[in-house]
Amino acid sequence: MSGLMGYIRLEMIRTVRDGGYVIFGIAMPVVMYLVFTNLGLAPGDRHYAAVFTMVSMAAYGALGGAFNNGTGIAEDRAAGWLRQLRLTPLTPAQVVTGKVVTGVAGVVPSIAAVLLTGALVNHVTLAPGQWLSIVGLLWAGTIPFSLLGLGNGYRLTGQTAAMANVATLLSLSIIGGLWVPTTGFPGWLRAISGWTPSNSYASLSWHIAFGEAPTLREVAILCGWLVAFGLYAVYGYRRAARTA
Amino acid sequence: MDSNAVSLTSVTKNFGPVRAVDGLTLAIPRGRTVALLGPNGAGKSTTIGMLLGLVPPDSGHVSLFGHDPERAVRLGEVGAMPQEGGLIPRVTVGELLSFVGGTYAAPLPLGQVLALAQIADLPDRRVDKLSGGQAQRVRFAMALIGDPELIVLDEPTAALDVEARREFWAGMRGLASKGKTILFSTHYLDEADEQADRVVVINRGRVVADGTSAEIKRVVALTTVSVTAGGEVAWLGRLPGVRRLEVRGDRVRLRSSDPDATVMALAEAGAVRNLEVTPADLEDAFVALTAKETV
Ligand SMILES: Nc1ncnc2c1ncn2[C@@H]1O[C@H](COP(=O)(O)OP(=O)(O)OP(=O)(O)O)[C@@H](O)[C@H]1O
Ligand SMILES: [Mg+2]
Numbered sequence: 406m407s408g409l410m411g412y413i414r415l416e417m418i419r420t421v422r423d424g425g426y427v428i429f430g431i432a433m434p435v436v437m438y439l440v441f442t443n444l445g446l447a448p449g450d451r452h453y454a455a456v457f458t459m460v461s462m463a464a465y466g467a468l469g470g471a472f473n474n475g476t477g478i479a480e481d482r483a484a485g486w487l488r489q490l491r492l493t494p495l496t497p498a499q500v501v502t503g504k505v506v507t508g509v510a511g512v513v514p515s516i517a518a519v520l521l522t523g524a525l526v527n528h529v530t531l532a533p534g535q536w537l538s539i540v541g542l543l544w545a546g547t548i549p550f551s552l553l554g555l556g557n558g559y560r561l562t563g564q565t566a567a568m569a570n571v572a573t574l575l576s577l578s579i580i581g582g583l584w585v586p587t588t589g590f591p592g593w594l595r596a597i598s599g600w601t602p603s604n605s606y607a608s609l610s611w612h613i614a615f616g617e618a619p620t621l622r623e624v625a626i627l628c629g630w631l632v633a634f635g636l637y638a639v640y641g642y643r644r645a646a647r648t649a
Numbered sequence: 650m651d652s653n654a655v656s657l658t659s660v661t662k663n664f665g666p667v668r669a670v671d672g673l674t675l676a677i678p679r680g681r682t683v684a685l686l687g688p689n690g691a692g693k694s695t696t697i698g699m700l701l702g703l704v705p706p707d708s709g710h711v712s713l714f715g716h717d718p719e720r721a722v723r724l725g726e727v728g729a730m731p732q733e734g735g736l737i738p739r740v741t742v743g744e745l746l747s748f749v750g751g752t753y754a755a756p757l758p759l760g761q762v763l764a765l766a767q768i769a770d771l772p773d774r775r776v777d778k779l780s781g782g783q784a785q786r787v788r789f790a791m792a793l794i795g796d797p798e799l800i801v802l803d804e805p806t807a808a809l810d811v812e813a814r815r816e817f818w819a820g821m822r823g824l825a826s827k828g829k830t831i832l833f834s835t836h837y838l839d840e841a842d843e844q845a846d847r848v849v850v851i852n853r854g855r856v857v858a859d860g861t862s863a864e865i866k867r868v869v870a871l872t873t874v875s876v877t878a879g880g881e882v883a884w885l886g887r888l889p890g891v892r893r894l895e896v897r898g899d900r901v902r903l904r905s906s907d908p909d910a911t912v913m914a915l916a917e918a919g920a921v922r923n924l925e926v927t928p929a930d931l932e933d934a935f936v937a938l939t940a941k942e943t944v
Contacts, residue, residue, distance in 0.1 A: 408752035415740060415748040422739040485734020488703060489791065493752040494725045 409499045412490075416507040419477075426473045429574070430515045434466030435522050437584075442527055456531075456614050459523035461583045463543055464607040466515030468578060471547040472570040474508035475554020479566030482559075482645060505551070512547045516540060531614065539610045542619075546606040546627060550577075552634040559641030577603040602630035653715075654679045654799045654830035655700060660709030662695050662854075669695040671854035672709070677832060679798070682825045684845035685834040686935065692854040693834040694732050697803050700832075701729050713799060721799075725753040728797035730788050732804050732834075736776045742787050743772035746794055753795030765820050766790035767813065781808045789817070793824075800824065802833040806840065818844050838935050850935065866929045871904040873927040874911050876920060888914040 420426050441458045442451070449457065481487050490500050520540065523529040531539075557569045578584055580594070581603025587595045598604045605623040612619045655677040662670040670692045677683050685693050698704035699711055702718030713721035721727050737745070743759065750756030763769045766786045771779070779787060785808040792800055806814045821844065825831055835841055841848045842862040850858040850865065858865045871892055878885065878901045886894035890907030905911040908926055915921050 411748045411751035415744060418744060419737065419739045481737065484737055485731060486737045488731060489735035491703060492701060492722060492727070492729045492731075493749055494723050494754075494795070495752050496723065 408493070408495050409503055412495060412499065412503040413506050416503060417510065420474075420507060420511050423473070423477075425476070426470060426511065429571075430466055430470035430473055430511070431518050434462040434469065434515060435518050437465070438462040438519055438522055439526065452529075455523060455527035455529050457586070457611065459519060459527065459529055460539065460543075460607055460610045460614050461586075463516045463519035463523075463539075464546075464603070464610065465578050465583045466519055467512040467543055467547045468550050468574055468583075468603065468606075470512040470515045471508060471550040472554040472557075472574045474504070474511055474551060475556070475558035476567045476570045478504065478555055478558030479561055479563045483563040504555075508551050508555075509544075509547070512544060516543045535613055535616075538613045542609045542613065543606075546609060549602055549627060549631040549634045550606075552631070552638040556634060556637035556641040559638065559645040577601060580604075581607060583607055600626060602627055602634075605630075652678055654681075654713065655832065656710075656712045657696070657700060658710040660696070660699055660706040660711060662692075662699060662704060662706050668854055670699065670706075673851070673854060673856055675849060675856065675859075677830060679830050680825075680828045681847060682821070682831040682845050683833075684841035684848045685832065685851060686836075686838065686841045686848055687834075687851040688836070691851045693851060694803055695854075696851070697729075697731075697801055697832075697834060701727065701801060703731075725755075725795050726797055727799045727801065728792040728795050729801040730792040730803060730805060732807075735788050735791065736779075736784055738775075738777040740776055741772065742768060742774050742776060742779075742790075745776055745787070746772075746790055749791045750794040753797075755796060756794050757796045759794075762790050762794045765793060765823075767816055767820075782810060782813060785809060786813070786817075797829075799830045799832070802831070804835060805833050806835070806837065814840075871906055872908040872929050873925075874903045874905050874908055874915070875923075875925040875927070876901055876903075876915060877923040878920060885915075885920070888918075 438458055441462075442455050478487075487500075491497075495503075517540075520536070553573065554570050557566050557573070560566075561569055580598050581601045582590070582598055583603060587598045587604065590598060605626040608623045609619040609627070612623075653676045655675065657673055657675045659672050659674055660670055661668070661672050673692070673696060675696075685696065687693050695704060699706045700713070700718060702711070702722060711718055714726055716724075718727075742763075746759055746762060750759065750762075757765075759772070760769075763772060766789050768783065768786050768790060771783060771787070774783075776784070776787065785805075789802070789805060792802060806817055809817060818840075821831060833845075845862070847860065848858070848862050848865055849856055876885075877899050879899055882894070882896060882901050885891065885901055885903060888903070889910040890905040891903045891911055892906055893904040895902040895904070903911060912921075912924070912926065915924070
């Protein structure tokens with residue numbers, strides 16, 4: 406058991422010292438949030454913009470953290486670290502658990518940083534229940550994206566995996582309406598956006614933030630992608646295990 | 650309890666058309682230090698990979714201390730250093746080693762391992778900022794920190810300078826004297842000769858010689874018997890024990906598998922002039938062994 410805790414600790418240390426994580430996962434979303442809301446680039450009145458963009462950017466940051474974790478797997482494999490782990494008494498289940506725990510914990514600072522900025526700088530006020538629901542949904546909703554990132558990490562080599570994950574992060578963020586709201590999109594793009602996992606993911610929390618109930622359609626779409634990305638991650642892992 | 654630390658029985662591994670390991674059988678009793686010696690591509694790393702449960706054999710059986718490799722690794726009976734890799738960025742040497750130690754039930758104290766691997770001055774250094782030789786020592790320390798019964802090292806001294814190599818072997822002898830079983834691969838013949846109780850020479854995936862270095866030399870290496878001779882010398886090549894004849898000016902070099910008999914025959918023929926007998930070295934044995942296979 407102490408082995409698993411030690412592994413989680415080690416992976417956390419590595420994450421915190423990772424410039425890519427700090428920039429893409431924490432600093433950039435906070436900066437973008439402040440820029441969008443204070444330069445009048447966000448939609449609606451100031452309060453609406455502060456709330457809407459807070460959710461967008463927290464979602465964007467969380468996705469950044471989730472994909473970064475997947476990129477780390479590819480680097481680990483290239484460095485022979487996965488093999489080194491197999492030479493310790495840790496079981497494969499412990500290794501995977503450790504990586505998932507680190508990934509799941511790693512998105513918390515991203516979400517917290519943007520929400521805190523919203524509350525403290527942009528004076529967003531929500532009911533405690535709303536805050537809790539948003540944190541919970543933004544947190545749990547990263548699982549499909551973590552799986553997609555892991556799938557890329559297992560399937561691709563170091564550099565390629567990093568590129569693939571950044572490209573996926575950016576396209577999902579943009580098409581999903583995290584950077585610019587989909588209301589400004591042409592009709593066809595808005596239709597596509599409605600089917601993306603990123604738009605469904607953020608929509609759940611947008612609804613909560615404006616006192617509405619999330620729709621079943623969003624939950625169903627996100628769950629569909631969860632299954633698809635889960636299969637992809639398993640496929641990637643099998644391939645990686647064969648060629649390692 | 651199984652008295653063998655390592656037991657490989659007829660293991661074979663193909664990579665596509667390449668037969669990396671070909672029906673290899675090897676048993677290492679507990680407490681021995683064994684060198685795996687062979688040229689590039691001989692199958693040393695593949696053999697070690699199968700022994701550690703990293704590479705599944707196509708056929709044959711592997712057991713460590715009487716159970717399968719994965720289980721032996723889980724039980725902390727094995728510590729290993731692969732030929733390359735295993736270091737990750739953004740952690741310090743101390744953090745990395747503490748983590749690895751923490752996965753074992755009864756690890757050695759960090760300070761002891763740092764001293765053993767000669768990296769006592771490096772615990773706070775980032776792993777990605779190490780020189781090649783320092784990195785190698787950290788990888789070595791990872792293999793030792795769990796205090797395993799079996800230590801497997803794939804080319805442990807490849808990146809070390811002469812001084813570091815000497816200290817490294819001093820440390821290994823200390824571990825061997827505590828009853829640890831050590832298996833290492835190397836290209837360095839002198840190292841196999843000096844450090845191992847037993848040398849297993851492999852080539853093209855097969856064991857081509859197995860014994861103490863003295864035994865291997867005796868079996869395959871040819872002693873050189875040189876004399877000065879003039880005129881017709883072909884008859885010297887037919888003397889007992891002589892396998893090969895080389896003429897350099899007026900010197901004749903006889904490669905002999907039985908130097909006593911050769912010298913005796915030279916004396917009877919009255920041909921002993923400026924006699925010189927040079928014993929075989931392991932290098933010759935190694936070349937003889939591996940060359941035989943490649944023709
Ligand atoms: N993953 C792999 N895929 C394909 N071929 C491989 C693989 N690993 C090893 N081989 C081949 O198997 C043979 C044995 O390789 P191995 O790495 O075991 O040799 P070695 O004795 O360790 O050599 P070296 O001294 O160069 O480290 C070589 O011909 C090598 O090219
Ligand atoms: Mg090798």
